[in-house]
Amino acid sequence: MPEQQGEPDGPRPSGRPPEGAAPPPLPVTPPGASEATRLLCAGTYLDDTFRDAVIDELYVHEERFAAPSLGIDAARVLAHALRARRLELGWAAAILLLWIVAIPLSSGLVVLYVFPILLMALGRAVRRAPIPRWLAVPCAFVLRWYGRLSLTLFGLSLLAVACGGANVSVEWLFSPLPDALNPLTSGDPDGYGSSGGPSWQYALSQGMGASSLGGGGGATLLRVWIALLLPLALAALVALQRGQFARALARELSRERFPDVMSDPAERSQSYRFQRLRERVRIEQHGPLVMYRAADPFCGAGYPYKTWSLPVELNPRADRKPEPLDNGAILARIVPLVAALRVPSPHGSPAAAAAVRDRLRSLEIDECVFLPAEGLPTRAAAPYAPAEFEGHRAAAVEEGGETRRHFLRIRIGGWDEGIVTTLFVRVHTQGGMLMLEVAPHVLLPLRQLFQDADRLAHQYRHHHHFGKAVWALSRTPRSAGHALLTLLRGLLSSWRLGTAGHGAALPEGPGASVRELGSFGESSLFQDMDVARYLGTVQQRVVAGVTTALHEAGYQTAEFEKRVVHVAEGGVYIESAQGAVGVGDHNTITHHTAHRGSA
Structure with missing residues (x-):
């Protein structure tokens, strides 16, 4: 049987207790060191929607009182939410910077990745769209797999040119596709496919800039290699970002180290605004005085x-x-x-x-x-x-x-x-x-994703390198869109922070509870x-x-x-x-x- 907090060590002898004897109460776990707090902190790295909601409630809307935090420390969750957002903004900026640098260095060849990526994103959107399932499923399937096939063929064409030079024809890569399904590779003499868009072969020839490797051929071949290696570099960033979360679960968010609040790197933020709001939240969340709004007086209780x-x-x-x-x-x-x-x-x-x-x-x-x-x-x-x-x-x-x-x-x-x-x-x-x-x-219990945080981190840390590579490559196509949305959300939050005037607003009751935001709703x-x-x-x-x-x-x-x-x-x-x-x-x-x- 797994140990629970407060379980004494040693055997359990039998016998009658003496009259009037009463065992000491169970030791109380501080809210900031509770398992629920730890999982909520881990959830800020796993769920960006939850993280943004915590930041908006406790950091942006500074006029709102903190809801009672029963069994958790909302201030520590806020600390990790801000840290997780800083880290994610850094990774998002690195991913977009890699794209921005690769475009001129490859003479625009990397832009051709955008079309299959958009097809796969459109397939995911169609599957979630409010349309009949019998229509959404096949349409999403066609879009996703057409995008994957297009991405694969484009990558193979780049590899063929990079390995064989300009004298290698890449038409064989696209010959199995009928013209109706191959508008980007129709090989029209004017460089445009049947749909009016530039063909990959034409784009590659433009990127090569010459039919031989003489003269500027070395620089031209470098552009092709840059376009070819971009997905691998992006996959490396995706893997490193996931690895950072896995390491955090093994270090500062582990069951052994989490009770030590002073060693938590998220708590050592030098931001004056964070330190001020952190102390305010800790005064309000566990006090016997509950400042409420009339629409939801028991906010935080569940x-x-x-x-x-x-x-x-x-x-x-x-x-x-x-x-x-x-x-x-x-x-x-x-x-x-x-x-x-x-x-x-x-x-x-x-x-x-x-x-x-x-x-x-x-x-x-x-x-x-x-x-x-x-x-x-x-x-x-x-x-x-x-x-x-x-x-x-x-x-x-x-x-x-x-x-x-x-x-x-x-x-x-x-x-x-x-x-x-x-x-x-x-x-x-x-x-x-x-x-x-x-x-x-x-x-009610925390979201299942939060409860599985240790399992996910352990699985990633102990997975073999091939599995990690496949995981990262499968998430690389959506990394650019996710990075762009992350930066936009961060910019929007900073804009509201600087222009909404919440610091000068009259105080109001809590709009949401961190513990309730992290609940799943099933027990x-x-x-x-x-x-x-x-x-x-x-x-x-x-x-x-x-x-x-x-x-x-x-x-x-x-x-x-x-x-x-x-x-x-x-x-x-x-x-x-x-x-x-x-x-x-x-x-x-x-x-x-x-x-x-x-x-």
């Missing part, structure tokens, strides 16, 4: 699982006089019951209890206050200081406001922070009524089972805490208990905004279609 609310009348019991019951007193009853979930059940000995690896042992509880970002003069004016936050917390617990809201936040990070379950609990009393609100949210059956267990267990303790608080304050609990259906195994089903479902012996089971993740 996908919502049925938010449920439970209203109950505060009716005094006949046997005693009720005591004042405020929101803080109810929450004070909930917290110790939920915190007790960290303690393993008796397993025979302290060592056996300490060996329990249930993620509930690392359950986190804190109080958070949600404040709207609108109305602040600057982003730095948010009340993140401990004294300012405590003032907001003390007032928000009892006021029951619409925009400023207090929540008890309960978080369980499972599967190395790959599945994060968070429950936001709010209690409000008003007019003799008590309202209990619970908003469960789940962050395994094991993960779904764990989420269901976490939610059921914590919700049971929350309900028990409210019941206890009501009873001890002298209020009736019968009405509250009627709204909670207990099943034989201790599960809890709550009446939600979507309807009530009762499950158990001699109950009528009602099935209805619900959103994914519902109870």
Whole structure:
């Protein structure tokens, strides 16, 4: 069985634990060293769309507050996103520079590569186009293979001329192709094919400039060799770029070295803007104060699982006089019951209890206050200081406001922070009524490409040279277009950075969450089972805490208990905004279609 974080070494002896003994809590992994953070950093090198989204949210839009980063360090992901973009811009510039230098040196022969490359790109575009599949597939097939065949024949013609000199005819290379499929090599006497374009043979003869190698023949032959070696040089750059990513996964992004933040080269950037925004993000992302925008207040928490609310009348019991019951007193009853979930059940000995690896042992509880970002003069004016936050917390617990809201936040990070379950609990009393609100949210696993980063890097590093060469050559035709798009995206980002005026804009809530941007949206059956267990267990303790608080304050609990259906195994089903479902012996089971993740 693979080791999980917090698993103690040594055997697991049996025996009964002494009375009152409790194992120490599981060691907490800092968010910046978590596995989810590492995979997100690796994802910035694999997915340019994800990388650009991270940079746009945290670096370009500096007026936006950072979304809560549950189990990750978004600032470290930003550091690697900027580093990955710098590296990719460098490789893109090298690829385009190679093309630019090769054009005059080859007397324009390398331009003839463009036609087959465009055909292959058009084939990929047609396959993804919104047209009937029966039409898209054959059209894409013809375009791709016609481009590949044209590219191969052009390369062979260059090789024949380079090896045999100007006296070698290359017509035999194109003779198997019918004229209808060979418009570029028709051999018209005027140098133009049937389609009106210049033939390859004519272009080659123009590139040779003479029918013999005498006089300027050596320079002419050099032009042909330059055109012939261009694809190999481009393939070498593509391979080196991929090799750099593979080396990064083996070094600074490896499981052994990643926890050492100070040795991470991405963190050592000298950019003043990056250093300033990095510190700002690290203040905001893990603090108990959540600055939100009204359209998405729980940004960063993941996908919502049925938010449920439970209203109950505060009716005094006949046997005693009720005591004042405020929101803080109810929450004070909930917290110790939920915190007790960290303690393993008796397993025979302290060592056996300490060996329990249930993620509930690392359950986190804190109080958070949600404040709207609108109305602040600057982003730095948010009340993140401990004294300012405590003032907001003390007032928000009892006021029951619409925009400023207090929540008890309960978080369980499972599967190395790959599945994060968070429950936001709010209690409000008003007019003799008590309202209990619970908003469960789940962050689903990271994209499969990110999870496979180590596997991809390992496979590339240990692949034989022939396999690496084939991989690089197969991606060489699209390298120029990809490099051009990369430079255009970088230029557009720099243009927005310099002209959009985000630095002077009024602050606003987060537009996106780095953790949510990296999520795939699907989870395994094991993960779904764990989420269901976490939610059921914590919700049971929350309900028990409210019941206890009501009873001890002298209020009736019968009405509250009627709204909670207990099943034989201790599960809890709550009446939600979507309807009530009762499950158990001699109950009528009602099935209805619900959103994914519902109870």
